[in-house]
Amino acid sequence: MTPLNVALGERSYPIDIGAGLLDRAGELLGPRIASRRAIIVSNPVVAGHWLAPLRASLARAGIDAQVVLIPDGEAHKSWDTLHDLLTRLLELQAERSTTLVALGGGVVGDIAGFAAAIYQRGMRFVQIPTTLLAQVDSSVGGKTAVNHPLGKNMIGAFHQPDAVLIDPDCLRTLPAREVAAGLAEVIKYGAIRDAAFFGWLEGHVDRLLARDPAALEEAIAVSCRIKAGIVAVDERESGERALLNFGHTFGHAIEAAQGYGNWLHGEAVAAGMAIAARLSQRRGALAAGDTARLVDLLQRSGLPVAAPAMPLERWLKLMAQDKKVADGAIRFVLLEALGWAVIAGDVASDDLAAVLG
Numbered sequence: 001m002t003p004l005n006v007a008l009g010e011r012s013y014p015i016d017i018g019a020g021l022l023d024r025a026g027e028l029l030g031p032r033i034a035s036r037r038a039i040i041v042s043n044p045v046v047a048g049h050w051l052a053p054l055r056a057s058l059a060r061a062g063i064d065a066q067v068v069l070i071p072d073g074e075a076h077k078s079w080d081t082l083h084d085l086l087t088r089l090l091e092l093q094a095e096r097s098t099t100l101v102a103l104g105g106g107v108v109g110d111i112a113g114f115a116a117a118i119y120q121r122g123m124r125f126v127q128i129p130t131t132l133l134a135q136v137d138s139s140v141g142g143k144t145a146v147n148h149p150l151g152k153n154m155i156g157a158f159h160q161p162d163a164v165l166i167d168p169d170c171l172r173t174l175p176a177r178e179v180a181a182g183l184a185e186v187i188k189y190g191a192i193r194d195a196a197f198f199g200w201l202e203g204h205v206d207r208l209l210a211r212d213p214a215a216l217e218e219a220i221a222v223s224c225r226i227k228a229g230i231v232a233v234d235e236r237e238s239g240e241r242a243l244l245n246f247g248h249t250f251g252h253a254i255e256a257a258q259g260y261g262n263w264l265h266g267e268a269v270a271a272g273m274a275i276a277a278r279l280s281q282r283r284g285a286l287a288a289g290d291t292a293r294l295v296d297l298l299q300r301s302g303l304p305v306a307a308p309a310m311p312l313e314r315w316l317k318l319m320a321q322d323k324k325v326a327d328g329a330i331r332f333v334l335l336e337a338l339g340w341a342v343i344a345g346d347v348a349s350d351d352l353a354a355v356l357g
Protein backbone atom coordinates (compact mmCIF):
# COMPACT_ATOMS: atom_id res chain seq x y z
CA MET A 1 0.00 0.00 0.00
CA THR A 2 1.19 3.55 -0.79
CA PRO A 3 0.09 6.02 1.90
CA LEU A 4 0.14 9.71 0.98
CA ASN A 5 -1.10 12.82 2.74
CA VAL A 6 -2.64 16.08 1.59
CA ALA A 7 -1.10 18.62 3.97
CA LEU A 8 -3.74 21.25 4.70
CA GLY A 9 -3.29 21.89 8.42
CA GLU A 10 -6.23 20.62 10.43
CA ARG A 11 -8.00 19.69 7.15
CA SER A 12 -5.17 17.33 6.15
CA TYR A 13 -6.22 13.89 4.98
CA PRO A 14 -4.70 10.58 3.92
CA ILE A 15 -4.74 9.03 0.45
CA ASP A 16 -4.30 5.26 0.67
CA ILE A 17 -3.50 3.49 -2.59
CA GLY A 18 -3.30 -0.27 -3.08
CA ALA A 19 -4.81 -3.29 -4.79
CA GLY A 20 -7.50 -4.92 -2.63
CA LEU A 21 -8.04 -1.88 -0.39
CA LEU A 22 -11.81 -1.89 -1.00
CA ASP A 23 -12.01 -5.04 1.11
CA ARG A 24 -10.17 -3.18 3.88
CA ALA A 25 -12.32 -0.02 3.67
CA GLY A 26 -13.92 -0.62 7.07
CA GLU A 27 -10.60 -1.12 8.80
CA LEU A 28 -8.96 1.89 7.11
CA LEU A 29 -11.88 4.33 7.21
CA GLY A 30 -13.43 3.09 10.47
CA PRO A 31 -11.38 5.35 12.75
CA ARG A 32 -12.52 8.37 10.68
CA ILE A 33 -16.23 7.49 10.87
CA ALA A 34 -16.77 8.24 14.53
CA SER A 35 -20.58 8.25 14.25
CA ARG A 36 -20.48 4.67 12.82
CA ARG A 37 -22.95 5.84 10.20
CA ALA A 38 -22.23 6.20 6.49
CA ILE A 39 -24.27 6.81 3.36
CA ILE A 40 -22.72 5.49 0.17
CA VAL A 41 -23.45 7.51 -2.98
CA SER A 42 -22.90 5.62 -6.22
CA ASN A 43 -24.55 4.87 -9.56
CA PRO A 44 -26.10 1.60 -10.82
CA VAL A 45 -23.10 0.70 -13.01
CA VAL A 46 -20.45 1.09 -10.33
CA ALA A 47 -22.70 -0.32 -7.61
CA GLY A 48 -23.22 -3.46 -9.69
CA HIS A 49 -19.49 -4.12 -9.60
CA TRP A 50 -18.16 -2.72 -6.34
CA LEU A 51 -20.88 -1.89 -3.80
CA ALA A 52 -21.15 -5.35 -2.20
CA PRO A 53 -17.49 -5.65 -1.11
CA LEU A 54 -17.50 -2.07 0.21
CA ARG A 55 -20.66 -2.58 2.22
CA ALA A 56 -19.43 -5.90 3.60
CA SER A 57 -16.15 -4.35 4.67
CA LEU A 58 -17.86 -1.42 6.39
CA ALA A 59 -20.25 -3.83 8.13
CA ARG A 60 -17.30 -5.87 9.46
CA ALA A 61 -16.04 -2.64 11.06
CA GLY A 62 -19.43 -2.02 12.68
CA ILE A 63 -20.43 0.77 10.29
CA ASP A 64 -24.02 0.84 9.17
CA ALA A 65 -24.04 1.97 5.53
CA GLN A 66 -27.14 3.00 3.60
CA VAL A 67 -27.01 3.55 -0.16
CA VAL A 68 -28.25 6.29 -2.48
CA LEU A 69 -27.88 5.69 -6.22
CA ILE A 70 -27.82 8.57 -8.69
CA PRO A 71 -28.19 8.15 -12.47
CA ASP A 72 -25.04 7.42 -14.48
CA GLY A 73 -23.41 9.97 -16.76
CA GLU A 74 -22.20 13.54 -17.15
CA ALA A 75 -25.69 14.64 -18.25
CA HIS A 76 -26.86 13.89 -14.71
CA LYS A 77 -24.17 16.00 -13.00
CA SER A 78 -26.91 18.54 -12.55
CA TRP A 79 -28.79 20.65 -10.08
CA ASP A 80 -31.76 18.22 -10.34
CA THR A 81 -29.63 15.22 -9.35
CA LEU A 82 -28.09 17.22 -6.51
CA HIS A 83 -31.55 18.21 -5.30
CA ASP A 84 -32.74 14.58 -5.39
CA LEU A 85 -29.66 13.48 -3.46
CA LEU A 86 -30.21 16.15 -0.79
CA THR A 87 -33.86 15.06 -0.54
CA ARG A 88 -32.75 11.45 0.05
CA LEU A 89 -30.30 12.59 2.74
CA LEU A 90 -33.13 14.42 4.52
CA GLU A 91 -35.44 11.42 4.19
CA LEU A 92 -32.73 9.19 5.63
CA GLN A 93 -32.25 11.73 8.43
CA ALA A 94 -28.57 12.06 7.72
CA GLU A 95 -26.75 14.14 10.30
CA ARG A 96 -23.74 16.37 10.01
CA SER A 97 -21.69 13.65 11.66
CA THR A 98 -22.83 11.07 9.08
CA THR A 99 -20.10 10.31 6.53
CA LEU A 100 -21.00 10.51 2.85
CA VAL A 101 -18.94 7.96 0.90
CA ALA A 102 -18.60 8.62 -2.85
CA LEU A 103 -18.10 5.33 -4.71
CA GLY A 104 -17.66 6.04 -8.42
CA GLY A 105 -15.99 8.20 -11.01
CA GLY A 106 -15.66 11.96 -11.12
CA VAL A 107 -19.36 12.53 -11.65
CA VAL A 108 -20.35 10.70 -8.46
CA GLY A 109 -17.44 12.25 -6.55
CA ASP A 110 -18.20 15.81 -7.66
CA ILE A 111 -21.94 15.61 -6.87
CA ALA A 112 -21.54 13.73 -3.59
CA GLY A 113 -18.78 16.14 -2.57
CA PHE A 114 -20.93 19.17 -3.32
CA ALA A 115 -23.86 17.64 -1.40
CA ALA A 116 -21.50 17.01 1.54
CA ALA A 117 -20.32 20.64 1.34
CA ILE A 118 -23.80 22.12 1.63
CA TYR A 119 -25.94 19.56 3.50
CA GLN A 120 -26.47 21.06 6.95
CA ARG A 121 -23.60 23.46 6.12
CA GLY A 122 -21.13 20.66 5.66
CA MET A 123 -20.96 16.98 6.49
CA ARG A 124 -18.14 14.45 6.54
CA PHE A 125 -17.05 12.99 3.25
CA VAL A 126 -14.85 10.17 1.91
CA GLN A 127 -13.83 9.52 -1.70
CA ILE A 128 -13.49 5.98 -3.11
CA PRO A 129 -12.79 6.72 -6.79
CA THR A 130 -13.36 3.92 -9.30
CA THR A 131 -12.20 5.44 -12.63
CA LEU A 132 -8.55 6.15 -13.43
CA LEU A 133 -9.43 9.82 -13.93
CA ALA A 134 -11.03 10.03 -10.50
CA GLN A 135 -8.17 8.08 -8.88
CA VAL A 136 -5.48 10.42 -10.20
CA ASP A 137 -7.37 13.69 -10.27
CA SER A 138 -10.92 14.46 -9.20
CA SER A 139 -10.93 12.64 -5.83
CA VAL A 140 -7.98 14.68 -4.55
CA GLY A 141 -8.08 18.41 -3.90
CA GLY A 142 -11.59 19.19 -2.72
CA LYS A 143 -13.13 20.69 -5.86
CA THR A 144 -16.81 19.73 -6.00
CA ALA A 145 -19.45 20.90 -8.46
CA VAL A 146 -22.45 20.34 -10.66
CA ASN A 147 -22.89 21.61 -14.21
CA HIS A 148 -25.21 24.45 -15.17
CA PRO A 149 -26.79 24.53 -18.65
CA LEU A 150 -24.66 27.64 -19.26
CA GLY A 151 -21.38 26.14 -18.10
CA LYS A 152 -19.64 23.03 -16.83
CA ASN A 153 -18.73 22.88 -13.12
CA MET A 154 -20.02 26.42 -12.66
CA ILE A 155 -21.87 25.75 -9.40
CA GLY A 156 -19.74 24.24 -6.68
CA ALA A 157 -17.64 24.52 -3.56
CA PHE A 158 -14.24 23.65 -2.19
CA HIS A 159 -14.83 20.86 0.32
CA GLN A 160 -11.93 18.59 1.19
CA PRO A 161 -12.67 14.93 1.94
CA ASP A 162 -11.71 13.29 5.24
CA ALA A 163 -9.93 10.49 3.36
CA VAL A 164 -9.36 9.09 -0.13
CA LEU A 165 -9.15 5.35 -0.62
CA ILE A 166 -7.89 4.15 -4.00
CA ASP A 167 -8.09 0.52 -5.08
CA PRO A 168 -6.60 0.03 -8.57
CA ASP A 169 -8.41 -3.35 -8.75
CA CYS A 170 -11.61 -1.36 -9.35
CA LEU A 171 -10.21 -0.47 -12.77
CA ARG A 172 -10.57 -4.11 -13.91
CA THR A 173 -14.20 -3.44 -14.86
CA LEU A 174 -13.62 0.00 -16.41
CA PRO A 175 -14.16 0.28 -20.20
CA ALA A 176 -10.86 0.62 -22.13
CA ARG A 177 -11.85 4.04 -23.48
CA GLU A 178 -12.22 5.34 -19.90
CA VAL A 179 -8.79 3.94 -18.97
CA ALA A 180 -7.23 5.86 -21.87
CA ALA A 181 -9.09 9.03 -20.88
CA GLY A 182 -7.70 8.75 -17.34
CA LEU A 183 -4.20 8.27 -18.75
CA ALA A 184 -4.47 11.74 -20.29
CA GLU A 185 -4.46 13.28 -16.80
CA VAL A 186 -1.57 11.01 -15.75
CA ILE A 187 0.46 12.19 -18.77
CA LYS A 188 -0.45 15.76 -17.83
CA TYR A 189 1.34 15.42 -14.47
CA GLY A 190 4.52 14.28 -16.18
CA ALA A 191 4.26 17.04 -18.76
CA ILE A 192 3.79 19.89 -16.28
CA ARG A 193 5.87 18.77 -13.34
CA ASP A 194 8.02 15.68 -13.65
CA ALA A 195 10.20 14.92 -16.68
CA ALA A 196 11.43 11.65 -15.13
CA PHE A 197 7.84 10.48 -14.65
CA PHE A 198 7.10 11.43 -18.26
CA GLY A 199 10.00 9.21 -19.34
CA TRP A 200 8.72 6.40 -17.10
CA LEU A 201 5.29 6.70 -18.77
CA GLU A 202 6.89 6.39 -22.22
CA GLY A 203 8.34 3.07 -21.07
CA HIS A 204 5.21 1.79 -19.30
CA VAL A 205 2.23 2.99 -21.35
CA ASP A 206 1.57 -0.46 -22.80
CA ARG A 207 1.55 -2.03 -19.35
CA LEU A 208 -0.79 0.68 -18.08
CA LEU A 209 -3.22 0.09 -20.93
CA ALA A 210 -3.06 -3.64 -20.13
CA ARG A 211 -3.90 -2.71 -16.49
CA ASP A 212 -0.77 -4.19 -14.99
CA PRO A 213 -1.45 -3.76 -11.23
CA ALA A 214 2.08 -2.69 -10.24
CA ALA A 215 2.32 -0.15 -13.09
CA LEU A 216 -1.11 1.25 -12.25
CA GLU A 217 -0.29 1.65 -8.57
CA GLU A 218 2.95 3.46 -9.43
CA ALA A 219 1.26 5.80 -11.93
CA ILE A 220 -1.60 6.58 -9.53
CA ALA A 221 0.75 7.16 -6.59
CA VAL A 222 3.05 9.54 -8.50
CA SER A 223 0.05 11.42 -9.93
CA CYS A 224 -1.58 11.80 -6.51
CA ARG A 225 1.74 12.86 -4.96
CA ILE A 226 2.11 15.64 -7.54
CA LYS A 227 -1.49 16.78 -7.17
CA ALA A 228 -1.37 16.66 -3.35
CA GLY A 229 1.82 18.75 -3.37
CA ILE A 230 0.26 21.41 -5.57
CA VAL A 231 -3.03 21.50 -3.62
CA ALA A 232 -1.13 21.83 -0.34
CA VAL A 233 0.51 25.08 -1.48
CA ASP A 234 -2.46 26.51 -3.42
CA GLU A 235 -5.75 25.02 -2.27
CA ARG A 236 -7.97 27.68 -3.89
CA GLU A 237 -6.15 28.03 -7.21
CA SER A 238 -4.72 31.50 -6.76
CA GLY A 239 -1.44 30.49 -8.39
CA GLU A 240 0.32 27.19 -8.94
CA ARG A 241 -2.81 25.02 -8.96
CA ALA A 242 -3.73 26.62 -12.30
CA LEU A 243 -0.88 24.59 -13.87
CA LEU A 244 -3.13 21.53 -13.45
CA ASN A 245 -5.31 23.09 -16.15
CA PHE A 246 -2.73 22.27 -18.83
CA GLY A 247 -4.74 21.26 -21.90
CA HIS A 248 -8.01 22.12 -20.18
CA THR A 249 -8.77 25.53 -21.70
CA PHE A 250 -8.75 24.04 -25.19
CA GLY A 251 -10.23 20.80 -23.84
CA HIS A 252 -13.23 22.46 -22.23
CA ALA A 253 -13.94 24.29 -25.49
CA ILE A 254 -13.90 20.96 -27.36
CA GLU A 255 -16.21 19.35 -24.79
CA ALA A 256 -18.62 22.27 -24.92
CA ALA A 257 -18.66 22.35 -28.73
CA GLN A 258 -19.14 18.61 -29.12
CA GLY A 259 -21.75 18.21 -26.40
CA TYR A 260 -20.69 16.72 -23.07
CA GLY A 261 -20.25 12.97 -23.20
CA ASN A 262 -19.46 12.73 -26.93
CA TRP A 263 -15.83 13.43 -26.24
CA LEU A 264 -14.73 12.17 -22.83
CA HIS A 265 -13.10 14.79 -20.61
CA GLY A 266 -9.70 13.07 -20.83
CA GLU A 267 -9.92 12.83 -24.62
CA ALA A 268 -10.61 16.55 -24.89
CA VAL A 269 -7.76 17.28 -22.48
CA ALA A 270 -5.42 15.11 -24.59
CA ALA A 271 -6.19 17.08 -27.75
CA GLY A 272 -5.94 20.27 -25.68
CA MET A 273 -2.46 19.32 -24.42
CA ALA A 274 -1.27 18.62 -27.97
CA ILE A 275 -2.57 22.04 -29.07
CA ALA A 276 -0.98 23.75 -26.04
CA ALA A 277 2.35 22.08 -26.85
CA ARG A 278 2.18 23.25 -30.47
CA LEU A 279 1.37 26.77 -29.24
CA SER A 280 4.32 26.63 -26.83
CA GLN A 281 6.57 25.52 -29.69
CA ARG A 282 5.31 28.26 -31.99
CA ARG A 283 6.13 30.88 -29.35
CA GLY A 284 9.67 29.51 -29.24
CA ALA A 285 9.35 28.13 -25.72
CA LEU A 286 9.25 24.38 -26.38
CA ALA A 287 11.60 22.29 -28.51
CA ALA A 288 9.95 20.51 -31.47
CA GLY A 289 11.27 17.21 -30.15
CA ASP A 290 9.39 17.68 -26.86
CA THR A 291 6.12 18.41 -28.70
CA ALA A 292 6.67 15.25 -30.73
CA ARG A 293 7.28 13.14 -27.59
CA LEU A 294 4.06 14.40 -26.00
CA VAL A 295 2.00 13.81 -29.13
CA ASP A 296 3.54 10.35 -29.55
CA LEU A 297 2.75 9.32 -25.96
CA LEU A 298 -0.84 10.53 -26.29
CA GLN A 299 -1.27 8.63 -29.54
CA ARG A 300 0.20 5.46 -28.06
CA SER A 301 -2.41 5.82 -25.29
CA GLY A 302 -5.16 5.79 -27.91
CA LEU A 303 -5.97 9.46 -27.35
CA PRO A 304 -6.80 12.20 -29.89
CA VAL A 305 -4.15 14.85 -30.61
CA ALA A 306 -6.21 17.24 -32.73
CA ALA A 307 -9.52 18.99 -32.26
CA PRO A 308 -12.53 18.93 -34.55
CA ALA A 309 -12.50 21.90 -36.95
CA MET A 310 -14.06 25.08 -35.51
CA PRO A 311 -13.81 28.73 -36.61
CA LEU A 312 -11.42 30.79 -34.45
CA GLU A 313 -14.28 33.01 -33.21
CA ARG A 314 -16.07 29.95 -31.85
CA TRP A 315 -12.91 28.79 -30.04
CA LEU A 316 -12.48 32.23 -28.50
CA LYS A 317 -16.10 32.42 -27.39
CA LEU A 318 -16.02 28.97 -25.80
CA MET A 319 -12.66 29.55 -24.12
CA ALA A 320 -13.85 32.90 -22.75
CA GLN A 321 -16.61 31.02 -20.89
CA ASP A 322 -14.03 28.93 -19.04
CA LYS A 323 -13.47 29.49 -15.31
CA LYS A 324 -9.76 29.98 -15.98
CA VAL A 325 -10.44 33.43 -17.41
CA ALA A 326 -9.13 36.21 -15.13
CA ASP A 327 -10.23 39.82 -15.60
CA GLY A 328 -11.52 38.98 -19.06
CA ALA A 329 -8.16 37.59 -20.30
CA ILE A 330 -7.76 33.94 -21.20
CA ARG A 331 -4.74 32.47 -19.40
CA PHE A 332 -3.02 29.55 -21.10
CA VAL A 333 -0.86 26.92 -19.48
CA LEU A 334 2.12 26.39 -21.77
CA LEU A 335 5.26 24.24 -21.61
CA GLU A 336 8.84 25.44 -21.54
CA ALA A 337 10.04 21.83 -21.43
CA LEU A 338 8.58 18.43 -20.66
CA GLY A 339 8.19 18.64 -16.88
CA TRP A 340 8.00 22.44 -16.72
CA ALA A 341 4.76 24.40 -17.27
CA VAL A 342 4.13 28.15 -17.02
CA ILE A 343 1.08 30.44 -17.22
CA ALA A 344 0.85 32.87 -20.13
CA GLY A 345 -1.73 35.64 -20.43
CA ASP A 346 -0.20 37.29 -23.49
CA VAL A 347 -0.92 34.84 -26.30
CA ALA A 348 -1.21 36.63 -29.65
CA SER A 349 -4.29 35.87 -31.70
CA ASP A 350 -2.29 34.99 -34.83
CA ASP A 351 -0.41 32.34 -32.81
CA LEU A 352 -3.77 30.98 -31.66
CA ALA A 353 -5.11 31.07 -35.20
CA ALA A 354 -2.05 29.15 -36.42
CA VAL A 355 -2.47 26.26 -33.98
CA LEU A 356 -6.27 26.16 -34.03
CA GLY A 357 -6.75 26.62 -37.77
Ligand SMILES: NC(=O)c1ccc[n+]([C@@H]2O[C@H](COP(=O)([O-])OP(=O)(O)OC[C@H]3O[C@@H](n4cnc5c(N)ncnc54)[C@H](O)[C@@H]3O)[C@@H](O)[C@H]2O)c1
Nearest residue numbers: 045072105106107108130131133134137138143170173174
Ligand atom coordinates in the same frame (compact mmCIF):
# COMPACT_ATOMS: atom_id res chain seq x y z
N1 LIG B 1 -13.24 17.71 -8.89
C1 LIG B 1 -12.19 17.76 -9.68
O1 LIG B 1 -11.11 18.23 -9.31
C2 LIG B 1 -12.29 17.17 -11.06
C3 LIG B 1 -11.13 16.95 -11.81
C4 LIG B 1 -11.25 16.34 -13.06
C5 LIG B 1 -12.51 15.97 -13.54
N2 LIG B 1 -13.61 16.20 -12.77
C6 LIG B 1 -14.93 15.80 -13.24
O2 LIG B 1 -14.97 14.39 -13.32
C7 LIG B 1 -15.98 14.01 -14.25
C8 LIG B 1 -15.45 12.91 -15.13
O3 LIG B 1 -15.15 11.81 -14.30
P1 LIG B 1 -14.94 10.35 -14.90
O4 LIG B 1 -14.05 10.44 -16.07
O5 LIG B 1 -14.56 9.49 -13.76
O6 LIG B 1 -16.38 10.01 -15.49
P2 LIG B 1 -17.67 9.26 -14.86
O7 LIG B 1 -17.79 9.51 -13.42
O8 LIG B 1 -18.81 9.62 -15.73
O9 LIG B 1 -17.31 7.72 -15.10
C9 LIG B 1 -17.16 7.25 -16.41
C10 LIG B 1 -18.01 6.00 -16.66
O10 LIG B 1 -17.39 4.88 -16.05
C11 LIG B 1 -18.33 4.21 -15.21
N3 LIG B 1 -17.53 3.60 -14.14
C12 LIG B 1 -16.96 4.21 -13.09
N4 LIG B 1 -16.19 3.36 -12.43
C13 LIG B 1 -16.30 2.17 -13.04
C14 LIG B 1 -15.72 0.90 -12.83
N5 LIG B 1 -14.81 0.69 -11.87
N6 LIG B 1 -16.08 -0.12 -13.65
C15 LIG B 1 -16.95 0.10 -14.68
N7 LIG B 1 -17.51 1.28 -14.95
C16 LIG B 1 -17.18 2.30 -14.14
C17 LIG B 1 -19.27 5.28 -14.79
O11 LIG B 1 -20.51 4.73 -14.36
C18 LIG B 1 -19.40 6.09 -16.07
O12 LIG B 1 -20.31 5.47 -16.95
C19 LIG B 1 -16.34 15.27 -15.03
O13 LIG B 1 -17.60 15.71 -14.61
C20 LIG B 1 -15.27 16.28 -14.62
O14 LIG B 1 -15.74 17.59 -14.62
C21 LIG B 1 -13.53 16.78 -11.55
